[in-house]
Amino acid sequence: MDLGALYQDVILEHNRSPKNFGELKESSGTAHGRNPMCGDEVTIWLRVDGDVVQDVSFVGSGCAISKASASMMTQAVKGKTRGEATKLFEAFHGMVTGHPMDEATLGKLKVFSGVSRFPTRVKCASLAWHAMKEALESPAATRADSAR
Amino acid sequence: MTSPSSAIAPLDTARIRADFPILGTLARGKPLVYLDNAGSSQKPRQVIEAITRYYESENANIHRGVHYLSERASELYEGTREGARRFFNARRAHEIIFTRGTTEGMNLVGAGFAQAILKPGDEVIVSTMDHHSVIVPWQQACIRSGAKIVAVPVTPEGELDIEAYVRLLNERTKMVALTWVSNALGTINPVRRIIEEAHARGAAVMLDGAQAAPHLAVDVQAVDCDFFVCSGHKMLGPTGVGVLYGKETWLDRLPPYQTGGGMIDMVTIEQSTWARLPAKFEAGTPDIAAVVGFQAALDYLEAVGLDAVAAHEHELVSYATERVAEVPGLRVIGTTPNKAGVLSLVMEGAHPHDIGTILDQEGVAVRAGHHCCQPLMRHYGLSSTARASFYLYNTREEVDVLVGALHKVREIFS
Numbered sequence: 001m002d003l004g005a006l007y008q009d010v011i012l013e014h015n016r017s018p019k020n021f022g023e024l025k026e027s028s029g030t031a032h033g034r035n036p037m038c039g040d041e042v043t044i045w046l047r048v049d050g051d052v053v054q055d056v057s058f059v060g061s062g063c064a065i066s067k068a069s070a071s072m073m074t075q076a077v078k079g080k081t082r083g084e085a086t087k088l089f090e091a092f093h094g095m096v097t098g099h100p101m102d103e104a105t106l107g108k109l110k111v112f113s114g115v116s117r118f119p120t121r122v123k124c125a126s127l128a129w130h131a132m133k134e135a136l137e138s139p140a141a142t143r144a145d146s147a148r
Numbered sequence: 149m150t151s152p153s154s155a156i157a158p159l160d161t162a163r164i165r166a167d168f169p170i171l172g173t174l175a176r177g178k179p180l181v182y183l184d185n186a187g188s189s190q191k192p193r194q195v196i197e198a199i200t201r202y203y204e205s206e207n208a209n210i211h212r213g214v215h216y217l218s219e220r221a222s223e224l225y226e227g228t229r230e231g232a233r234r235f236f237n238a239r240r241a242h243e244i245i246f247t248r249g250t251t252e253g254m255n256l257v258g259a260g261f262a263q264a265i266l267k268p269g270d271e272v273i274v275s276t277m278d279h280h281s282v283i284v285p286w287q288q289a290c291i292r293s294g295a296k297i298v299a300v301p302v303t304p305e306g307e308l309d310i311e312a313y314v315r316l317l318n319e320r321t322k323m324v325a326l327t328w329v330s331n332a333l334g335t336i337n338p339v340r341r342i343i344e345e346a347h348a349r350g351a352a353v354m355l356d357g358a359q360a361a362p363h364l365a366v367d368v369q370a371v372d373c374d375f376f377v378c379s380g381h382k383m384l385g386p387t388g389v390g391v392l393y394g395k396e397t398w399l400d401r402l403p404p405y406q407t408g409g410g411m412i413d414m415v416t417i418e419q420s421t422w423a424r425l426p427a428k429f430e431a432g433t434p435d436i437a438a439v440v441g442f443q444a445a446l447d448y449l450e451a452v453g454l455d456a457v458a459a460h461e462h463e464l465v466s467y468a469t470e471r472v473a474e475v476p477g478l479r480v481i482g483t484t485p486n487k488a489g490v491l492s493l494v495m496e497g498a499h500p501h502d503i504g505t506i507l508d509q510e511g512v513a514v515r516a517g518h519h520c521c522q523p524l525m526r527h528y529g530l531s532s533t534a535r536a537s538f539y540l541y542n543t544r545e546e547v548d549v550l551v552g553a554l555h556k557v558r559e560i561f562s
Contacts, residue, residue, distance in 0.1 A: 003509050007502075007560050016497075038501050039518045039531035061531050063501035064561070121505060 005114030006121070007064065014068035019075055024057040029138040033060075033131035035123050040066045044131040051081045056132070063124050069112060070128030076109055077132060089133050096125045159452065159460045165541045167192040167448075178511030181546045186331050186359060186490055186537035187515050188381045191445070195384060198444035202437050209433055211410060225436055228443040229426065235446045236376065237367040238393050242425040245392040245399070246434055250358040251281040253377030253392035254325070256429060257354055258285035260402030261293070266322055268294030273316055273324045273351075275300035275308055276527050279331055280520040282356045286325050295322070302527055306333040306482035314345055321351040328360035332519040332535065333482025334465065334490025336364070339371050347372070352398065358382055361391075362539070363461060363488045365454040368393050380438060385445035389438035392429070399425050406431040457540045461489030464538045464547060471551045475558055481533050489538035492519075495554070498561035500534040506560060507534070510553035 024045035033042045042060030046053055056077050058070045073092075077085045091105040098116040115125045165171050170190050173180045182190060202224065208217035210225045226241075233241045247253045266272070272286050276299050283299075290297040300313040308326075317324075324346045329336050343353045354375035360366055361378035368376050375398065380389040394402075404411055404422055408431040413421040422428045449457070468491050472478050477496035495503060504516030515535045518525045525531060536550055 003506060003560065006505065012560070037517060039522070039525065040501070041531070063499035065502070067499075118505060121501075124501065 002114075006118055008111045008114070010072075010108070010111045011064060011068040014071040015064035018058075018067055018071035020055075020057040020071065020078070021059065022057055023059060024055055027055075027057075029135040031131045031134035031138060033127045033134075035062075035066075035127055037123070038063070040124060040127060042066065042070050042128045042131055044070075044128060044135045046132070046135045048082070048136070051083075053077050053080050053082070053085055053136070058128060058131075060128070062127070063121075065112075065115065065121050066124040066127050069125045072109060072111075073128045073132055076107070082136060085136060086133065089129050092129050093126055096122050156453075156456050156459045158463075159456055159540055161460075161541060161543050164452070165543075167194065168541055169193060169196070171541060175511040175513065176509050178509075181510075181512040181549045183536040183538065183542065183546070183550060184513045184515050185362075185539035185542075186382070186519075186535065188387070189362060189384050189539055190541070191384055191386065191441075192448050194448055195386065195441045195444040199386060199437050199441040202440045206440070207437070210436055211427075221436055224440045224443070225434075228439045228446075231443045231446050232391050235366075235450065236361075236391070236393055237369050239369060240396060243393055243396055243399065245394065245426045245429040246439055247377070247390040247392050248388055248435070249379040249381070249390035250279075250356060250377045251285075251390075253375075253390055254281050254285045254354070254356065256392060256405040257375050257377075257394070257402065258289040258325075259405055261323060262289035263293075263403050264401060266290070266293035266295040269320060270295040270322045271316075271318070271320045272297050273300060273313070273321055273326075273346075274298075275313075275326050276302045276523050277306070277308060277330050277333065277335065277337075277521070278325070278327045278523075279356060279358070280522070281358075282325050282327060283523065286323070296320075299523070300326070302524065305484045306330070306335050307484045307486070308335075308337050308342075310338065310341065313342065317345055317349045317351065319349060321346070321349055323352050323354060325354040325356070327356045327358075329357075329363060329488045330482070330521075330524075331359045331490070332521040332524055332533070333484075333492055334359075334487035334537075335482055335484050336360075336486050336488055339373065343372050359488060359490075362449075362457075363454075364458045374398050380442040380445060383445055384448055385442040386435075386438040388435035389442045396425065399429070404428050404431065408432050452540060458488070460540055461538050461542075464542055464544065465489045465491060467544055468536065468538070468547045468550065471547055472554060475551065475554045476562075477558065478554060481528055481530070489542075491536045491538075492533040493536070493554075494530060494533050495557060495561070498557050500532045502561065503534040503554070503557050506557045507550070507553045510549065510556065512536075512550055512553050514550075 027045035029046045040062030047055040056074045091102040096115045208221045210222040352374040357378040362383035376393040381387040411431040481492040500516040
């Protein structure tokens, strides 16, 4: 196996300077993810307006894979509808667990395709995505939606 | 010129390695460099063969049959009890209880104390350095009994703050449960002194020997601990077997942990009386094959000599400490000179989990994580470390491979 397939430059860059890092003011949903095996932690904030994820951010500590994944997740999800964000989650999850890749949906997120060859790292890559999905489905986020 | 009698001959690692079939494995296409010994040790052929022999020609349930095989299996099982007594220098064989491992031994004593010894207002001392398998069973025992749990702090070098420990001891202290050798740092704690101080105030001491038993000569009477636990799989033996040593007077005071077959004296529908030690604490059919294999592990360690093992590891960890200092941005957590063969590492800009993956691609097996020591990690402001841990079959050449792999991590994360 090639380490380069896992630690792509884009991933290392997001690890060094993560995007959308910090607590989101006036969020409509938040969720916390933790990997008890290695102690990685991530918190996701979402601001959902109507059906659209207007803003998303994260704070966390973890390995390069988990941090870069969280960072790129926020970029990917921002501006998407709930349905699109959920579809992205499913495409991402499918890719890292070794299912055929939905390249059209995934776009830049394809850099994480190497993760599927490192079974111990799948959790790292999907931690922020699971938290995002949970935040999306949290009562507060759902209320923001139904308030419309 | 003759060497002084105290000098210990260096280990013949080539000969030792030939006894461990798994060390010939390729990991990710590279020769395996197994440095996760604090997680679990590898097994020599002698242990594997003892287990095979048991299943091929000696297997039956123990203490239950009058037939040939049952007698043979019982002999082997009880033979290991005597072997463990000798190995740890317990006074009596029935002070040796077979468990599934360190965790079960700790839970057995914790549950017994919660039920029969601890009262509201009593205190239990653990330490910030302890493994979760010490902290959690005693924390739960305190919750159940209304006792209070307090922790000995750790110094920046990774030693127990003994002054603080002495201040924590008082007439309400009923139990001091501590790690002998830290699995995360390698620190060897001054257990003799710890026990003297506790006994002076009437407190019992339970030692977590999971990392002590594999790496240094343990004499439970010499240190005078009240309880001692360890795991077979960390000391060349199979998984599924561990030892709980308890002083007879203490084991007699504790209620059974699990109940059922093999541990009773007499049973009616309404009530039961208990068998004597050690059967009282060994309900149900144990992992007999593992116990048989464990004896082969004890024999192996005895033949090599624990003092030689300790000296070998000390030499390796000193060499490794020196070599990893060459890697930029690398820091060793736990810097006391008084330590066993453990090197806990963090690297600036590279998470331990990433270090672990990159090392793995070079065939180097280390553990990345919190090592079941979250309070200790919190003390250092870390979420995890990458831990290399050495054993009798590791070599300086393997340390060199580790250092080369750490340089690769540096390249990727610079």
